[in-house]
Structures are given as C-alpha cells and as structure tokens.
Amino acid sequence: MALLSRKDSRLILDPLADNNPITIQVLGICSALAITAQLKASIVMALSVMGVLAIGNVVISLLRNVIPGKIRIIAQLVIVAALVIVVDQVLKAYSYELSKQLSVFVGLIITNCIIMGRFEAFALANGPWRSFLDGIGNAAGYGIILVIVGFFRELLGSGTLLGYKVLGDPIEKTGLYAIGYEDNGFMLLSPMALIVIGIIIWVQRSRNKALVEAE
C-alpha cells in the first residue's frame, strides 16, 4: 500500500515542477532575490519556510470554519507572524548558531507571498492533512529554486560552495584562477538572481510547451 494516495502525492509533486510557486505562480520572488547569494542561506531559508508553511497551513485549516471572512487576512498574518517568532525563539534557546544564521531572514519569511498564497488558496478550503502536504510540497518547490539559484550565484560569484573553495584560491591563484578565471561579482548582486530565475523559467518552458501561455 502506498504511503500517500495518488491525489495526495500530487500535492507534493506538482509544486516541484509544473506548478512551482516561483517559476509558474511567480510568488516568493523577493526573498529568492534577497537571500540566494550563498547556498547555505538558501538551504536555511528553504527549511525555515517549509516548517512555517506546513504548520501554518495546518493551523489555518483547523480554524478554517471559524475564521471570520472579513478579517481572514489579518488572522493569517497574525498566525504566520506568531509561528515565525516562536520558531525564532525556540532556535535561539536550543540551537543558537542556527538562529543567528536565520536572523536576517526571519522577517522575509513573514512577508513571503507563498505562505499567504497557500493559506488563502488551499488551507482555507481543505483539511489539515492535505494542507500539511500542500505546505511541504510548495515549500519544497520554492526551496529547489532557491538552492539552484544559490548554487550558481555562490559558485560563479565567490568560487565557493557552502563556503568551500571549489574553483581554487583566487589570492594564491590556484585551480581555475591559475588559468585566468575571475569571480563574477555581478552574481552576488540581486539583479543577477532575477536573471538566473529567468533562465530557469526559460529552460522549464522550453522543455514543457504546455507551460507556455497561449498568445
């Protein structure tokens, strides 16, 4: 017996590619531009969004029949803000190092449009288990793009991956630097994240013509 029904597994698999929150729904772009200069920050952000989105989706889903429609956006904001603060405080108490890496990005999690988008579009209309899977799937789809962008920006911008020098030493002129390679400082600037995301969107739509909007 499969762990998840076909319908449930689509909640996780669809956002990874054909319904990706960044490349297809064009959500969460701001944080993807801001924090992808390093692969480590991209991974930490992806995991944090996954935690907040999955739990937030479940909470909203449980409350979906009692949240007044007039203040539902405020209620969603309060819940996501509270969750982020709780996560941050728990990390500060029990995993101080990780909380320090996260600190810059906590505000960005609260303002991440994917979170509000999934609360509004899915959790308000579905049960807690399916909302949980939807949260995991969408955060994973968001995380994949963040990791791809972070990979190329750190590799081409700093010559490192997760802080390790993989292209050689730019000062001692070893590895690729010995044959004249130079780091591309533009890769560390936010506009280059937009260009890398644009390239990913281009590649994805070239491979799957069904994603291209009819003119």
Added chain:
Amino acid sequence: MAKFTDKNSYTILFAVIMVLVVGSLLAGVAQGLSGRIAENQRFEKQQNILYAMGVNTNEGTSDVSFIPATEVEPAFHKYITHQLVIQGDKVTEDPEAYLIDIKKEEHMAKEDPNYVRRLPLFVGEKDGNTLYIIPMRGKGLWDAIWGFVSVDTDFVVHGVYFDHAGETPGLGANIKERYFMDDFQGEEIMSGDVFKGIDVAKGNNDPTNKRKDDQRVDALAGATITGDGVTAMIKKDVGLYIPYLKKLKNESQKTEVPNAVQDTVEPTDSIQ
C-alpha cells in the same frame, strides 16, 4: 442564509480572542525561554572575546570555529585574567564587565554630557603574552556592526572578531568571514606614537596583506560602506582606550598586571 462568522459581533470577539491567545502564547514562550536565551548570549560573548585573542578551534578548518559553548565558561576564566572597567580616570575590576552593554553606554553618554561612560577592557594571557581585548560597536550599510580586537603590549593586533546585524550576504556580511578577519593579525594600530587604527582600504596593492606597518588591510569587493564602517568603528572605539593603554605601557616595564589596576582594585575570588 448568512453564516454566523459574518456577524460583526463574532468578528470582534474572534479578533479579541485571537489577540489574547497569540499574545499569551508569545509572552509564555518568551518568558519560558528567556533564561536559556540569555545564557546563550552570554556564552556567545565569551566565545567572541576568546576568539579575538586567538583562543578558538580554527586549526585545520577555513571557517570561524569557536570554543564549544559547553567549554567556553571555564576557558573564559582561564584565559581572561582581569576584566576592567575604565570610567574617566578611574579603573576598577568587575568580574562581569563583559556583560556591559556598550551600545547603551554610548547612548547614555550622548544623551547626558555629564555621564562618563564605562569602557570594559579585558586582559588576557595566552602563550606568555599579555593581550588587551577591546569591544567595539559601529554602523555598517544596513544596521549595526560590532566586534572585539585584541592587541598586545606593543599595540600589535593579535586577532579580531567582527559580527553584524544585517549586512548583505556575500558582500558586507563577509566581515565575519575568517579570511577577512585573519588579515588584521599582526597589523600595528599605532604609527610611532600616534594612534591610526586600521583602514579597510580599497586597492591597497597588498592583497595578501604582507605589509603589517601600513595600518591597512584589503577591502571586501562590493562592500565599501561596510568596510568604511569597520574602519570608523576601530578608530572610534579603540581610540578611547589608547590613553590608558599608553599609560600602562609606560608603567609596565614590569610585565605583570598594571599598577593602575592594582591601585584601584579589590581582588575577588572569581578572578583566576
């Protein structure tokens, strides 16, 4: 038929309950974890001070590697021999000087011209050298930057530690990368008898930082304002300690703890 959740009275009641529940939850979490968080922050400060004086586990790695939090307290008491507080002409010893909030002190001195700010100074011993570790705080591009610098009795930098609240990852945030901090080791902060600090300089034609008497280290590409902030922070805060350190140097042909300290200090049991 209208749903019961559409009523104004229900909306107001829901909002009130939501605020109370979320507020209580956050207050409870903050209250429950505050002790642990404060302890972690205390250990972090001790780790940073020790890092600046070269007590770390950097060997064999290219990253910043602190003494583990579980071992930092005994290490701090082992290596930091004296914690001093300089307040005007008065120098006293305080076993909790490392907890002094220098941001608050700076603010109070700015607000009240009569207030003489307290300057914490840590005296450490490592490999037979006496080191003075000085806390600093300044402004980066987006937010605060801070750190510690340790100098020996000849005003040569033994090590530094920098941190920031919100500099750009990959650019200004690199002030807390080891390759940048290591460049400060061996730099002289004085030119003859004049305090110069250390300039984070663009295009200083010394990228491997071999020259140690030029008061300059190589800047970080794309992080001009953060680098300028580091330069200004060192000049502003280390400069405050120079008169006292010069006085110590003049007096300390005797190598041990300065007379000025001994004159004014009541030794306490907690100081090793």
